[in-house]
Amino acid sequence: MNADIALWLTQDGITSGAIYALLALALLLVFAVTRVIFVPQGEFLAYAALSLGWLQQGKVPGTVWLVLAAALLVALLEAREALRRKEARRLPRIALLYVGAPLALVAATTWAAPRSLGFAAQAALVVAIVVPLGPLVYRIVYRPIAHASVLVLFIISMAVHYALVGIGLLLFGAEGLRTNAIADTKFDWGVLSVSAQSLWVIGASVACMLGLWLFFERSLAGKALRAAAINRVGSLLVGIPIEFSGRLAFALAAGIGAVSGVLISPITTIYYDTGLMFGLKGFVGAILGGMGSYPLAALGALLLGLLESFSSFWASSYKETIVFTVIIPVLLWRSLVSRHPVAEDEEE
Amino acid sequence: MRGMSASAMRALGAAALAALPLLLPEFAVTMLDYVGLATLVALGLVVLTGVAGIVSFGQQAFVGLAAYTTAMLTTTLAASPWLGLVAGLALTLVAALLLGAVTLRLSGHYLSIATIAWGIAIYFLFGTLPGLGAYSGLDNLPPVRVGGFAFDDARKSFYLIWGAALLALLAARNLLDSRSGRAIRALRFRAGMAESCGVDTAALRLQVFVFAALLGGVSGWLHAHFLRFVSPYAFGVNAGIDYLFMAVIGGATQVWGAVVGAGVVTLLRDWLRDWLPRLIGQSGNFEIIVFGALMIVLLQRTRDGLVPALMRWWPKAWVLPRAATTGRGSPASPASQSTVPTLPRRAPATPRTPVLQASGLHKRFGGLVAVADMSLELAAGEILGLIGPNGAGKSTLFNLVSGVHAADQGEVRLCGTRVEHLRARAVARQGLARTFQHVHLVSSMSVLENVALGAHLRGQKGPLAAMLRRDRAEEAVLLAEARRQLERVGLADHLHEAAGNLALGQQRLLEIARALCADPLLLLLDEPAAGLRWGEKQALAELLRELRGQGLAILLVEHDMEFVMGLVDRLVVMEFGRKIAEGPPAEVQQHPAVLEAYLGGEV
Numbered sequence: 001m002n003a004d005i006a007l008w009l010t011q012d013g014i015t016s017g018a019i020y021a022l023l024a025l026a027l028l029l030v031f032a033v034t035r036v037i038f039v040p041q042g043e044f045l046a047y048a049a050l051s052l053g054w055l056q057q058g059k060v061p062g063t064v065w066l067v068l069a070a071a072l073l074v075a076l077l078e079a080r081e082a083l084r085r086k087e088a089r090r091l092p093r094i095a096l097l098y099v100g101a102p103l104a105l106v107a108a109t110t111w112a113a114p115r116s117l118g119f120a121a122q123a124a125l126v127v128a129i130v131v132p133l134g135p136l137v138y139r140i141v142y143r144p145i146a147h148a149s150v151l152v153l154f155i156i157s158m159a160v161h162y163a164l165v166g167i168g169l170l171l172f173g174a175e176g177l178r179t180n181a182i183a184d185t186k187f188d189w190g191v192l193s194v195s196a197q198s199l200w201v202i203g204a205s206v207a208c209m210l211g212l213w214l215f216f217e218r219s220l221a222g223k224a225l226r227a228a229a230i231n232r233v234g235s236l237l238v239g240i241p242i243e244f245s246g247r248l249a250f251a252l253a254a255g256i257g258a259v260s261g262v263l264i265s266p267i268t269t270i271y272y273d274t275g276l277m278f279g280l281k282g283f284v285g286a287i288l289g290g291m292g293s294y295p296l297a298a299l300g301a302l303l304l305g306l307l308e309s310f311s312s313f314w315a316s317s318y319k320e321t322i323v324f325t326v327i328i329p330v331l332l333w334r335s336l337v338s339r340h341p342v343a344e345d346e347e348e
Numbered sequence: 349m350r351g352m353s354a355s356a357m358r359a360l361g362a363a364a365l366a367a368l369p370l371l372l373p374e375f376a377v378t379m380l381d382y383v384g385l386a387t388l389v390a391l392g393l394v395v396l397t398g399v400a401g402i403v404s405f406g407q408q409a410f411v412g413l414a415a416y417t418t419a420m421l422t423t424t425l426a427a428s429p430w431l432g433l434v435a436g437l438a439l440t441l442v443a444a445l446l447l448g449a450v451t452l453r454l455s456g457h458y459l460s461i462a463t464i465a466w467g468i469a470i471y472f473l474f475g476t477l478p479g480l481g482a483y484s485g486l487d488n489l490p491p492v493r494v495g496g497f498a499f500d501d502a503r504k505s506f507y508l509i510w511g512a513a514l515l516a517l518l519a520a521r522n523l524l525d526s527r528s529g530r531a532i533r534a535l536r537f538r539a540g541m542a543e544s545c546g547v548d549t550a551a552l553r554l555q556v557f558v559f560a561a562l563l564g565g566v567s568g569w570l571h572a573h574f575l576r577f578v579s580p581y582a583f584g585v586n587a588g589i590d591y592l593f594m595a596v597i598g599g600a601t602q603v604w605g606a607v608v609g610a611g612v613v614t615l616l617r618d619w620l621r622d623w624l625p626r627l628i629g630q631s632g633n634f635e636i637i638v639f640g641a642l643m644i645v646l647l648q649r650t651r652d653g654l655v656p657a658l659m660r661w662w663p664k665a666w667v668l669p670r671a672a673t674t675g676r677g678s679p680a681s682p683a684s685q686s687t688v689p690t691l692p693r694r695a696p697a698t699p700r701t702p703v704l705q706a707s708g709l710h711k712r713f714g715g716l717v718a719v720a721d722m723s724l725e726l727a728a729g730e731i732l733g734l735i736g737p738n739g740a741g742k743s744t745l746f747n748l749v750s751g752v753h754a755a756d757q758g759e760v761r762l763c764g765t766r767v768e769h770l771r772a773r774a775v776a777r778q779g780l781a782r783t784f785q786h787v788h789l790v791s792s793m794s795v796l797e798n799v800a801l802g803a804h805l806r807g808q809k810g811p812l813a814a815m816l817r818r819d820r821a822e823e824a825v826l827l828a829e830a831r832r833q834l835e836r837v838g839l840a841d842h843l844h845e846a847a848g849n850l851a852l853g854q855q856r857l858l859e860i861a862r863a864l865c866a867d868p869l870l871l872l873l874d875e876p877a878a879g880l881r882w883g884e885k886q887a888l889a890e891l892l893r894e895l896r897g898q899g900l901a902i903l904l905v906e907h908d909m910e911f912v913m914g915l916v917d918r919l920v921v922m923e924f925g926r927k928i929a930e931g932p933p934a935e936v937q938q939h940p941a942v943l944e945a946y947l948g949g950e951v
Contacts, residue, residue, distance in 0.1 A: 037457055144648050150457050151403045155596060156647050158405065158589050163640030169632045276585065280468065283461060291458075317476040324469040331462050332450045 009309045015198045015267065017305020018205035019045075019260045021298040023282025024289070025212065026256040028297050032229035033249040035150050036142055039157040042279025043164040044257025046272060048130045049265035050168070053177035055122045060113045062171030063129050064106050070136040071102040077139070105129065119180075127258040134254025135247040137164075142250075146242055161276065168272035176274075181266040201263045208259055209298065212252075221248060277320075281308075284327050290334075365510060369503040378502040379618060381574060384509035386594060386610035388567035391513075391520055392560030393595035394606045399524065400556045401536030402452070405588045406463030409470040410440050410561040412583030414568035416474060419486040419578045424479070429492045429573050437565045444561035448554045467588045474580040485579025492573045505574045512570060513607075516563055519815035520603045523559075526814030527807045527826060530797050532556055534790050541788035544750060545866065546776040546805035555811055586636070593643055613639070688828040691806050694779060694867050696899045697728035697763055703870050703901035709748055709758035711741075711925075718744040720925040722758070726870070731892060731902045733916035733933070735909075737945060741925040742905045743785050746872050749903075750782050751775035763869060777805055779869035783859035783876060785905070791848025795839060795858055798847045800830035802865030833861040838887055853879035857888070864895075871895070871902045877911045889915050913937070921945065 023041055030038040051061035075098035082090040105128065112125055141160055142153065187194045215222040227235040228245035236242060264270070264278075285301025304323065311322045369377045389407050396402050417439050418432025451462040475483045491500035492508060499508045523529050531552055534542040539549045572578050590613060598609025620635035628634060697703050704726040711719040719741045726732045734742050747753040749760055751772040760768040762778045770778070781802065789798045803826045809819035834840055837857040842850060847858060856876050863871055873892075877885050885908070892902060892915060906912045912919070912933070919936040921929040929939040936942055 037461070141644055141648075148647075151401070151460065152647060154403060154457055154460055155592065156644060158592070159640045159643035159647070161640070162589065162636040163644070166634055166637030166640060170628065170634060170637070173630065174632055277468075280464065284465065287458070287461065318472070320472040321469045321476070324465040324472075327462060327465045328447075328450055331454060331458060334454065334458070 005313065009313055010306065011194060011198055013306035013309030014302065015201050015305070016264075016308060017285075017302035018202050019264050019278065020281045020285045020301035020305050022205050022208060022256050022260045023279060024286040024297040024301040025209065025294055026253040027279070027282050028286050028291065028294060029212075029225075029229075030249050030253045031291075033225055034138075034142065034146070034246050035153060037150070037154045037157055037283075038250075038253060039154075039279055039283075040137075040161040040164050040275070041253060041257055041282060042275030042277065043161065043168065044130055044133065044254050044275070045261040045264065045278050046168060046270050046275035047133070047164075048126050048258040048261025049179065049270040049274075050172045050177055050272065051126045051129055052122060052262055052265050053179045053270075054172070055109075055113055055125065056116070056179055058114050058116055060110050061126075061129065063133075064102075064109045066167060066171060067129060067132050067136070068102045068106055070133065070140065071098045074098050074136055074139050102132070105132075123262045126262055127255060130258035130261070131251055131255045134250035134252070134257075137254075138246050138250040143243060143246060146246065165273050165275070168275075172272050174272065176269040176271040177265070178267075178269045179265040197266055201267070204259065204263055208256065212294075225249060281323065284324065287327060287334075288330055362514075365514075366507075369506040374502055377506055379615060381502055381505050381509050383607075383611045383614045384506070384513045385567050385571050385574070386591065386614055387513045387607050388516055388570070389564045389591045390594035390598065390610045391516055391603060391606035392563035393591055394598070394603055395520055395524070395532070396556055396560040397592065397595055398599075398602075398605070399536065400532050400553065402553060402557065403457075403460040403592070404463040404557075404560070405460060405585070405592055406447075406467035407560065407564045407591045408583045408585075408587035409467050410444065410564035411568035411571065411587070412470060412474055412578075412580070413443055414440050414565035415572040415578045415583070416480060416486075416568075418569050418572050419489055420479065422490050422573075423486055423488060429490060429569075432572075433566075433569045436569050437562055440561050440565035440568075441558060444558045445554070448557040448561075452550070452553045452557060463588070464585065467585055471580055471584050474583060481579075483580055485577060487577035489572055489576040489578070491576065492570075499573070502574075505570075509570050509574065512566055516566070517603050517606070522817050523811055523814050524603065526811075526819055526823060527800075527804060527809055528552070528555075528811045528814050530790075530793065530801045531804060533793055533797075534801060538788050538790055540752065540772075541784065542801070542804075543772040544752065544776055544782055545801050545862070546773045547801075548773060559811070590639075593639060596643065597646060688824045690832075691803065691825055691829050691867070694869065697869050697901070699729045699899055700727050701763075702726065702761075703728050703763055704749065704903065705761040705764075706745075706749060707759055709745065709760070710756045711744055711748055711753060712756055717925050719748060719755075722922070722925070722927055724920050724927070724930075726901045726903055728869070728901050729896055729899045730918070731896050731904060731916045733912045733919045734903060734905045734922065735907070735912060735919060736922035736928075740922040742922055743874060744925075745922070746782065746785075746874055746903075746905065749775075750780055750872060776866065779867075780872065781863035781866040781868035781870070782872035783856065783863055783874050785874040787852065787855045787859060789847045789855060789858060789862075791846065793847055794844050795834065795847050795850065796827060796830050796843040798858055799834055799861045799865055800826050802833075802862035803829050803867075805866060830861070830865055833864045834858075836864065836891060837861045838884070851879070853881065853884055856880065857884070860888075860891075869901060871900055873902065873904045873906075875905055875907065877906055877908045885911055 023045070027038055027041055030036055030041070047063050051063045054061040075094055078094045078098065079091060082088065082094065109125060109129065112121070137160060141156060145152070145156070148156075181197050186196065187199075216226055224235065224240045225245055225248055227238070228240055228242070232242065235245070260278075261270070268274075281304060282301060285304045286297040287300070288303060289296035289298070289300030291297070304326070307326065308319060308323050312319045315322065368380065372380070389411060393404065393407060396404055414436030417436040418429060421427040421432045421435055422429055447462075447466060451459045454462070474480055480486065491498045493499070499505045524533065531542055531547040531549075534547070535549060535553060535556070542549050571582065594609035594613045595606065596609070597612055598605030598607070616638070617635050620638055621633070624634040624638075625631045702725050704724070706725075707723040709719055709722040710717075722741070722745055724732065734745070736742055744753070748755045748768075751767065751770050751774065755768055758768065759766055762775070762780060765778060767775050767778055790801075806829070807822050807826050809822050813819045831840075831843060834843060837860055839854060839857055839861065842854065847855065850858060856879060860873065860876055863873075877888060880888060889911060892904075896902060904912070904916065916933060918931060919929075919933050920927055921936060921939070921942050923945045928941040928945060929936050931939070
């Protein structure tokens with residue numbers, strides 16, 4: 001290997017590592033706040049990438065219909081709950097939020113699809129479509145059993161993954177898509193040739209992380225989320241409803257998934273079932289970083305991206321095996337330093 | 349008719365099963381073969397996940413490992429499939445031991461993530477390792493032969509596959525209804541308690557993990573020689589998720605749930621694969637939407653799966669006695685009149701010699717000093733009461749003495765042997781038995797079985813003996829002992845009830861019976877009288893006096909002063925982690941520091 005190749009592999013590794021880092025942050029956030037190991041995180045990425053592809057082809061992506069259907073289901077659930085509690089005055093709000101707003105989204109998408117708006121507008125539309133899926137999934141699936149054990153929530157996440165992948169196939173078909181690049185230019189800096197797309201990915205990821213940091217440090221909602229992550233009962237006592245923090249965490253996760261989908265779609269061909277691999281690599285990254293701190297999780301994900309990139313050069317066909325095997329020595333190390341070798345009793 | 353029905357129904361069932369391949373069309377028999385293959389893997393998960401609480405999404409890796417091993421040996425080297433079975437299981441065993449040793453020490457969800465990771469890693473390995481035929485796999489495997497008979501079509505394979513599945517189901521049922529089985533059933537929610545009964549929970553988790561992996565291996569071997577071909581696609585991530593869904597759908601706590609789960613998932617998938625594409629107008633694996641939705645609804649409504657739900661509709665009279673949960677080795681007559689030999693007992697401590705000597709014990713949790721410079725001594729044939737306000741450190745002291753927590757400083761001797769560095773199960777082996785302030789029992793297990801768990805260290809038979817039913821003599825002895833102790837504490841009428849259904853006071857008595865089952869030298873009782881009625885308290889005090897008379901040393905934490913004062917020989921009073929008074933009850937009652945601690949200042 002010469003320096004050119006090494007530099008190129010590094011650039012490639014950092015680009016995919018940035019995506020894994022975003023996903024790792026989302027996974028860590030959802031886990032900290034809701035104790036859900038959100039395997040389907042990658043599905044948001046695939047939905048966003050494929051939706052963008054369809055918009056670029058001038059077609060209405062099926063994800064809007066999914067948002068509409070899920071929102072109508074939630075409208076029914078919420079209306080039933082409101083009526084059971086004799087709170088009929090909440091009904092107009094429910095109708096506006098879960099019927100009106102999704103219909104507006106459908107209208108906007110059908111209007112925008114054939115008009116081939118610019119990249120920025122299409123990307124914004126994709127984010128607007130995918131973000132609601134997070135809270136909707138939370139409301140339909142997780143809220144009814146928010147107090148179940150981590151393992152039950154994990155199994156449920158697998159079921160959600162199944163459902164979302166199947167729906168992805170239904171909406172987009174089995175064919176993969178690659179979207180048009182945000183920018184085609186390449187910058188030549190000495191030996192290094194950097195594609196503008198990579199810079200976009202890295203820049204947008206860093207911006208996202210900064211945004212998240214500001215959100216957690218400066219905004220009230222962000223602080224509430226941090227409180228909920230640190231102490232659920234305590235945050236409940238000071239008036240942060242579990243429902244609120246759950247929805248917000250899932251909305252952020254869906255948003256991060258959508259952004260990473262938009263960023264990755266010009267680089268790799270995305271299929272309806274590509275999401276799992278991305279989501280799991282985000283997980284491996286978070287675990288490499290110790291599953292406790294956001295910066296370390298991002299760093300772990302970045303390392304994973306580099307490892308993947310370099311192993312694709314040396315042992316291309318063993319790339320996935322290597323990436324998923326690194327987790328085993330890390331787990332071994334964790335089990336050696338872990339202070340509680342005997343697993344704590346699960347609540348009955 | 350019940351008398352004949354159990355064995356007669358079993359024979360009838362076996363005959364019906366044997367006749368199935370002759371009556372059904374070929375494709376239906378093939379489907380049943382697939383159900384049998386999946387049953388084996390799901391059964392492993394029922395024991396691993398449903399009972400022991402270890403969630404694995406990676407069982408397909410073990411299935412694939414055994415399948416590829418036998419495929420390699422029988423095609424490339426033209427070896428006998430039986431050699432393939434031995435080699436496949438050996439490799440599965442090694443892999444399971446390695447993966448288990450690394451991951452089983454992790455808390456639940458890390459382990460589950462690790463199972464996904466190795467599942468994916470091994471899937472890609474199957475597709476890329478040279479000699480495994482890449483993604484098109486290996487074909488032309490020979491069928492399994494016994495003598496001159498080849499299991500070379502779906503009907504013949506049916507007998508092989510379902511023979512293996514039935515044997516595995518029986519083995520798993522026998523396992524769960526045994527000494528090891530009781531410990532396995534405590535793993536999920538009560539691992540700490542099991543350790544205090546002397547169970548090596550880490551080793552047991554590994555054994556259960558290996559058991560599940562080997563069942564996967566058997567399934568993989570059968571799969572390879574039934575289809576006569578292997579390819580990576582059968583061992584992808586989705587296969588692992590499917591297996592877990594089968595265990596959950598069937599009802600992950602019952603061995604027969606594996607058959608139901610495997611049947612529902614396999615048949616439903618086949619049916620959906622036919623119908624959904626017609627409905628939707630394109631082809632693809634849309635059945636996963638249905639499976640995903642089904643699992644979500646199922647887990648939201650009930651965690652018990654379909655079997656218990658179906659049982660509720662099933663006519664009561666059809667349900668066989670719940671042998672697996674009640675321990676069938678129990679004698680019908682009271683234990684005192686039984687002919688079952690009794691367990692050998694430990695040599696009792698010499699009367700009046702110290703059994704427990706603790707000195708200079710310190711324990712700190714972060715900034716909180718829970719126990720500071722605590723010392724106490726307790727002799728054989730003595731009852732020592734430990735009292736003090738809430739938060740005085742009494743339960744922490746219990747945990748230090750019994751090895752649940754390690755002390756920061758100080759030493760503990762049990763009959764002269766230093767034990768402060770030992771873990772709970774090693775301390776139990778030295779002759780300490782205890783109860784817990786918050787009752788720790790396996791609520792789904794019968795009262796008798798819960799108590800028999802206390803006698804764990806007095807039996808030797810392991811999982812293998814249990815599966816082969818070579819443990820019946822020992823089981824009868826252990827259960828008779830449990831029964832005798834339950835009679836002693838006055839729970840003889842509740843032997844076969846689920847422990848979770850007892851009133852709180854009775855659950856405390858159950859814990860005492862469980863502790864007595866260990867034949868201890870030292871008994872630690874944490875608030876045994878809480879929740880008992882007056883009459884029950886009298887009976888308990890009487891029992892404790894009797895035990896004292898037999899030379900047992902008893903350390904007792906209790907808030908009921910009337911109960912304590914009339915019973916104990918000496919009292920130790922704790923406040924803020926320190927000993928503030930010690931002596932005979934009458935003396936301690938007048939102690940100024942005690943009055944101040946309890947009544948708050950000048951009296």
